[in-house]
Amino acid sequence: MTRRPRPPRTGYSFVEVVLALLIVSLLFLPLFTQLSQNRRSSLDSAAELLAHSLAEEPIEIFRAFGYRWASTYGKTHSIPGYPLGVWHEIAGAEPGPIDRPSDSVDFWRIITLQPLSGQCPGLRMRVKVTPRGGSRLDRWLSQDEIVAETVLFEKPR
Amino acid sequence: MNRNGVTLLEILLVALLLGIVSSTVWRLFHFGTLSSREGIRRAERTLEGQRIMKQLRADLTHACSPVASVSPDLGSAEWLEGTMEQSGSPAWLHFTFHAFPGKGSPESVIGPELTGGFQDSSLDRITYSLERASNQGSSLYKLVRRVCPGGGDESREIRQELSSHVILCVIRPVRITDTSGRAQWFFNVSLALADSLEPGKEISERGAGQIIVEMYDLVCPVAFAARWNDLRLVPNWYLRFAGPAGR
Numbered sequence: 001m002t003r004r005p006r007p008p009r010t011g012y013s014f015v016e017v018v019l020a021l022l023i024v025s026l027l028f029l030p031l032f033t034q035l036s037q038n039r040r041s042s043l044d045s046a047a048e049l050l051a052h053s054l055a056e057e058p059i060e061i062f063r064a065f066g067y068r069w070a071s072t073y074g075k076t077h078s079i080p081g082y083p084l085g086v087w088h089e090i091a092g093a094e095p096g097p098i099d100r101p102s103d104s105v106d107f108w109r110i111i112t113l114q115p116l117s118g119q120c121p122g123l124r125m126r127v128k129v130t131p132r133g134g135s136r137l138d139r140w141l142s143q144d145e146i147v148a149e150t151v152l153f154e155k156p157r
Numbered sequence: 158m159n160r161n162g163v164t165l166l167e168i169l170l171v172a173l174l175l176g177i178v179s180s181t182v183w184r185l186f187h188f189g190t191l192s193s194r195e196g197i198r199r200a201e202r203t204l205e206g207q208r209i210m211k212q213l214r215a216d217l218t219h220a221c222s223p224v225a226s227v228s229p230d231l232g233s234a235e236w237l238e239g240t241m242e243q244s245g246s247p248a249w250l251h252f253t254f255h256a257f258p259g260k261g262s263p264e265s266v267i268g269p270e271l272t273g274g275f276q277d278s279s280l281d282r283i284t285y286s287l288e289r290a291s292n293q294g295s296s297l298y299k300l301v302r303r304v305c306p307g308g309g310d311e312s313r314e315i316r317q318e319l320s321s322h323v324i325l326c327v328i329r330p331v332r333i334t335d336t337s338g339r340a341q342w343f344f345n346v347s348l349a350l351a352d353s354l355e356p357g358k359e360i361s362e363r364g365a366g367q368i369i370v371e372m373y374d375l376v377c378p379v380a381f382a383a384r385w386n387d388l389r390l391v392p393n394w395y396l397r398f399a400g401p402a403g404r
Binding site for chain 2: 011014017018021024025028031032037038039040041042043045046049050053056057060061063064065069076077078079080096097098099100101102103
């Protein structure tokens with residue numbers, strides 16, 4: 001018995017077509033990821049801007065009151081809602097007189113004052129702001145925390 | 158059997174699969190585009206808001222009372238009242254205040270005979286006002302900044318439209334008091350900008366399909382800080398601000 005030669009395969013098989021479709025759709029994936037990245041980065045920048053404002057707020061207050069006032073802060077006087085050295089909610093139990101965007105409640109803040117070493121009396125003020133774990137802003141913000149710093153000096157003589 | 162072509166069943170199956178894949182691709186592309194557009198608009202409004210807040214901070218930092226003969230015993234509340242004038246009702250608010258020129262030295266606007274005020278003729282009069290956008294159905298406002306240099310000379314007024322996407326802009330004086338009773342005045346600025354996700358669609362009220370960008374700031378004018386440090390305006394070295402008592 002002689003075997004007849006198989007004719008040459010000029011078309012595509014079903015499996016080949018399905019595989020081609022799969023590869024094409026996979027090629028599109030990075031494009032869609034890139035498109036949605038725009039939204040994510042804009043949400044990130046909006047959240048970062050708010051975090052910066054929240055970090056700069058205590059600095060503005062302490063700078064306005066001045067070095068002498070700040071050097072005894074927490075001992076003889078304090079402002080409710082601005083504790084030193086502890087992470088605290090912003091606009092939590094004591095919202096205070098300042099109007100902030102509603103998303104501010106999703107942040108935590110810590111304020112530290114550290115005396116400067118050297119002959120010139122001064123305080124290094126550092127404010128850290130971080131999103132509350134599991135909050136919307138925690139997903140949006142790419143940075144773990146925002147830090148703002150300043151130095152408060154005594155009036156030179 | 159000679160299999161040069163494809164069967165009808167294979168064509169139908171491939172067409173079905175192609176339909177499913179292209180439908181998924183179209184959906185992904187549609188949502189990706191929407192998401193991208195939202196991101197671009199939010200970024201635009203955020204940048205616009207940042208620019209406005211920067212301008213507001215620059216102006217409010219230099220805000221001061223135009224009264225040339227302020228009593229040294231004047232309390233901070235009166236000092237503040239003389240600094241900011243608010244008129245209109247929400248949301249058509251107008252905020253007017255005087256400010257010494259940002260490029261000039263603060264000392265240049267304080268006369269030698271003054272006891273705590275500023276030379277009115279040296280000050281700029283600045284007004285921030287919200288005006289209704291041209292489209293009646295829209296809830297958006299235009300935020301306009303007007304500057305009358307040199308004591309409020311209206312013939313030299315400079316008008317600047319900062320944004321046409323504003324839904325809220327409030328400049329509010331706030332008094333922050335510590336537990337010992339000492340207080341300081343600040344300006345609390347609240348700003349909210351909005352945009353529609355669908356091109357050409359008016360924003361009539363807050364709701365879905367909109368981008369809202371909210372921001373705030375707390376500003377202590379240098380004149381307030383100097384005032385707080387000493388009622389007679391002693392030199393405030395940190396702010397490079399000198400009053401009559403320090404001369």
